[in-house]
Amino acid sequence: MAPHNVRWGIMATGWIASVFVKDLLRDPNVRGVSDVSHTVVAVASSSSKSRAEDFISDTGIPTPCAAYGSYEDLVADPNVDVVYVATPHSHHFQNVMLAFEATKHVLCEKAFTVNAAQAKILCETAKKKNLFLMEAVWTRYFPLSVQIRGLIQNGTIGEVLRVLADNSFGDDIEERWGTSHRMVNKDLAGGALLDLGIYSLTWVFQTLYHTLPRESRKPPSRISSHMSLYHLTGADEATSILLTFPTSTPSNFPHPGESQAVAMTHLRVSTNADDKPIQPSIRIQGTKGEIQVYGPAFRPERYRVVLKGDGEAREVECPFPGEGKGMYWEADEVARCLRDGKLESDSLPWEESIVIMEVMDEVRRQGGLTYPKNIESTVYPTPL
């Protein structure tokens, strides 16, 4: 049977869009996938058509591929099945709504939106309009993540009671990011939490929340966090979050158990000080042992299963086939969902994206981090 092909429209032409597109263009067979395939049929830059044309040639997208100088034109293209939203997260709410107005399905980069209220409206709108919507948390679709979720569910490391997750880059941020870059610019919803901390939270949620049967998943009963704000812009440069979940997983405890998590992100100190993945960025700690995940939290390549007792740790390498960056797996998920008529992905349901946004709302509230009104707005359209 021919693979189910999906026709992508790419919204924005920045770095992340080029990484995604290059992965879309790789032969699915190389990663052992034959049931779905991808075509890039259109690219839009909000600044100019020529920028979209340059993107098409730079990334090597085969012709025909339409180039647009506005997002309105992109979403109106009848050849586009699904729009990949790769704009700054300050703009996601407006951009996704634009695609929905044109009845296009959407894969939207993380952080999903600026706040949970925006995320809820997007999900409600998708449901109302019968459109597919997924937050592009690529890490969730890695075979590594799928395997680890399975190990937890199988009880390999016993009852999981603590997760430590860090996604920190040590930079001289005055030198590296200045004040106007997306990473630290509050007008673009900048700061460590929404850009990097989302991955730490992803690991916490995919291990302590998502591994439970859907009806047993419960949001954190307690959220405590400390933010340190960047002196030049007021965006968060360091955020540490404590979470307590009212259940443990896989819930085989003979008595009620809760689990704790620490999710961290920092712009000035590193998960790995020497840029070698010697320390795990994620530790998933259970009563029988631990899973340690190596490499940056957004793109780990290796994990170890360390069981209590004498046994040697089992080490599993999870390479990215075909020199890919790992974004093709989330694209495959989108294609399968579209093929199967699903509106949301089981690996990251809307409800879970919203709960995570609610956690980030609360963390920002505790840290005193607010963004400009227009990017927090739930009114569509609002000019940004």
Next chain:
Amino acid sequence: MAPHNVRWGIMATGWIASVFVKDLLRDPNVRGVSDVSHTVVAVASSSSKSRAEDFISDTGIPTPCAAYGSYEDLVADPNVDVVYVATPHSHHFQNVMLAFEATKHVLCEKAFTVNAAQAKILCETAKKKNLFLMEAVWTRYFPLSVQIRGLIQNGTIGEVLRVLADNSFGDDIEERWGTSHRMVNKDLAGGALLDLGIYSLTWVFQTLYHTLPRESRKPPSRISSHMSLYHLTGADEATSILLTFPTSTPSNFPHPGESQAVAMTHLRVSTNADDKPIQPSIRIQGTKGEIQVYGPAFRPERYRVVLKGDGEAREVECPFPGEGKGMYWEADEVARCLRDGKLESDSLPWEESIVIMEVMDEVRRQGGLTYPKNIESTVYPTPL
């Protein structure tokens, strides 16, 4: 010049007392110490004189060494210069006060007291009576700790902005501790925080607070914590603490900096799942690199200095000479303080012990962990 000899009286005959006494009996020359020496002149058990006699013979204390069946008799012994209080921490306040009544100097095991109010009274009483008092946080006196504090002060790893410290033992706590053991018994101020978490806090304080000049040290500006309580007794089985310090260290930042810390302890999951010190229990993260400390937080034996860039990590082994357990170094500190007429140790001043107790008070308040009135009491004497 002959070494300054100190005559010790040992209050209590439990496991920690025997470890301490065996270290006292080791030849100081083996650890390169020739300015002080130790003699154990008396041992007391609160239950019976014969228990004290057994302790003396079991630990190999040379005669003459007095054996007492009551703490009152011990503190009254005119041969005793300093009393080592090795009772459960629920009893420290009463026991130290007893020694002070008899005008004896005191080295008191950690946790110092049950709450900060008790600690303050002990320090005030020591000052008033011109007596030496020190919390027996042995880890602080290890050459490893001294070296690491020096590295931080020298700016080797740049500005220290985050410290992660964990002291967790993974046990089946129903099986291992039951309900009456000191570790989980609220009548004895049991729980992970006061028994194990104190070491995580020790690392946080000795790296982020103590490394600053005394006049620059500031208590945490924010304390947030989550406790999970043991279902059988209500003592804490897992405690995670976020701390923000209003300064960073060594304070060379061109702008005001704050530092964050995560201090953790857990009775059901382990710092090292396979009991091999593969993961550091403490990570001290600065803008130029990181110090990783290996081995349990209370008794680490090795550290690595990992600098950003290409260089290889520098690894330093810190063995315990003469088959010691490492408690002799704190005993040497006591001897030097007594020799020099000091009432408190510069390596752990009273003020710092009190600040740490205040943090633990706040963590218990947030976690809803209270102890019985009599062991929280600041009245002396109160029968326990």
